[in-house]
Amino acid sequence: MAQSSDHPNVLLVEDEPAQREVLAYNLEADGFRVTKAENGEEALMLVEESAPDIIVLDWMLPNVSGIEVCRQLKTRNETRGVPIIMLSARSEEVDRVRGLETGADDYVVKPYSVVELMARVRAQLRRVRPSTVGERLEYDDIVLDSETHRVTRGDKPLKLGPTEFRLLSTFMEKPGRVWSREQLLDRVWGRDIYVDTRTVDVHIGRLRKALCQHGGNDPLRTVRGAGYALG
Numbered sequence: 001m002a003q004s005s006d007h008p009n010v011l012l013v014e015d016e017p018a019q020r021e022v023l024a025y026n027l028e029a030d031g032f033r034v035t036k037a038e039n040g041e042e043a044l045m046l047v048e049e050s051a052p053d054i055i056v057l058d059w060m061l062p063n064v065s066g067i068e069v070c071r072q073l074k075t076r077n078e079t080r081g082v083p084i085i086m087l088s089a090r091s092e093e094v095d096r097v098r099g100l101e102t103g104a105d106d107y108v109v110k111p112y113s114v115v116e117l118m119a120r121v122r123a124q125l126r127r128v129r130p131s132t133v134g135e136r137l138e139y140d141d142i143v144l145d146s147e148t149h150r151v152t153r154g155d156k157p158l159k160l161g162p163t164e165f166r167l168l169s170t171f172m173e174k175p176g177r178v179w180s181r182e183q184l185l186d187r188v189w190g191r192d193i194y195v196d197t198r199t200v201d202v203h204i205g206r207l208r209k210a211l212c213q214h215g216g217n218d219p220l221r222t223v224r225g226a227g228y229a230l231g
């Protein structure tokens with residue numbers, strides 16, 4: 001099974017093996033794909049290839065600390081938008097502020113409840129990748145329900161293949177944003193399989209057709225030399 005937007009990818013950075021495994025187990029049981037890193041260096045290396053949707057990052061790590069990893073990821077263009085939840089045994093208010101000032105999106109104090117942490121993970125994803133947590137997305141007269149996998153346009157159901165559905169969810173999460181073919185490949189097909197960028201064009205063509213199956217304008221825009229956008 002290739003990566004898909006149905007299973008958000010979590011990069012989990014925790015040097016304590018028992019904590020890492022418990023958290024990974026719970027995340028996987030909840031439908032997440034988990035990439036595990038044992039330290040800061042590994043996290044910075046894996047972030048490229050695993051293209052996470054969210055990062056759960058322990059503060060106290062050997063050598064490169066979680067704070068430093070966070071700082072570096074928040075200064076890189078490719079990773080700036082990925083939410084980071086910091087885990088820390090420090091409960092001092094000043095540390096919490098420092099964690100958030102470094103750019104962390106949320107901060108959870110150890111010992112945490114796994115249930116609460118999972119809720120925080122979903123809350124961050126709802127903000128950046130609503131379709132991965134069962135949200136209903138709307139654009140113009142198009143409604144996509146990512147929980148039931150139903151799409152309607154002007155209240156009429158649309159028939160869409162699974163790839164077209166994932167393409168449309170990606171577009172509907174960020175209307176107006178221009179996606180390059182490579183970005184769509186990463187998002188919709190995943191990096192672990194080889195697909196030619198021409199394939200993207202083929203499925204965009206199918207998606208356009210599907211969106212107009214009951215008439216209406218083509219809402220997808222081709223941006224010459226850049227890619228595609230919704231609206």
Ligand code: CA
Pocket residue numbers: 014015016058059060061
């Ligand atoms: Ca630690």
